[in-house]
Amino acid sequence: MPSSTDSARARLVELLMNQPQDPVISALLDQVEAKSTVDLFKAGEALAGVWELRWSSATQPWLKKAPWLENLQVIDPKRGRGMNLLRLGGPMADLAAIAVQADLRIESKTRVSVRFRRGGWLGPSLISGWRPTLMAAIQQSFPAWLEITWLDERLRVCRGNAGTRFALLRREDLSADALMGERP
Numbered sequence: 001m002p003s004s005t006d007s008a009r010a011r012l013v014e015l016l017m018n019q020p021q022d023p024v025i026s027a028l029l030d031q032v033e034a035k036s037t038v039d040l041f042k043a044g045e046a047l048a049g050v051w052e053l054r055w056s057s058a059t060q061p062w063l064k065k066a067p068w069l070e071n072l073q074v075i076d077p078k079r080g081r082g083m084n085l086l087r088l089g090g091p092m093a094d095l096a097a098i099a100v101q102a103d104l105r106i107e108s109k110t111r112v113s114v115r116f117r118r119g120g121w122l123g124p125s126l127i128s129g130w131r132p133t134l135m136a137a138i139q140q141s142f143p144a145w146l147e148i149t150w151l152d153e154r155l156r157v158c159r160g161n162a163g164t165r166f167a168l169l170r171r172e173d174l175s176a177d178a179l180m181g182e183r184p
Contacts, residue, residue: 009155012028029167040109043151047077051075083100099121101118144160155170
């Protein structure tokens, strides 16, 4: 028989996939987070991959789920790097994106430090593998971090240093190396 946490998690994933504006999501996040046993020192590689933001407590439009926008987070803990990527959804997704690249470091069982390095525009990947970019250095004046409050193979829940709570689903159809501009 499934536990109440398993049921809450399954319902949460279903809503994030199909109804990311449902008001019950916040309560389900509370239930799942209350039973969390995240230990990034033991399972830090579970962070690796491409994650899509499906729900956020933020008020900024670029930190909210929109049907026409893919808000992706690419995490590569082995190499200590990550990238936030905003791009149009659907067939236009590969034409251009706004990206912010960061250095990442696992600091504790639940915390990842984030040091933003560069941000700007990424053009389409060309047949040769080259991708035009217009990136500028970022001077981060404050410490940034993510507190991972739930992590499994499909679902990640976290809180940012500003207190915003995020729920993300893994995107198995996308390659972290390809999005970061490297060949697998």
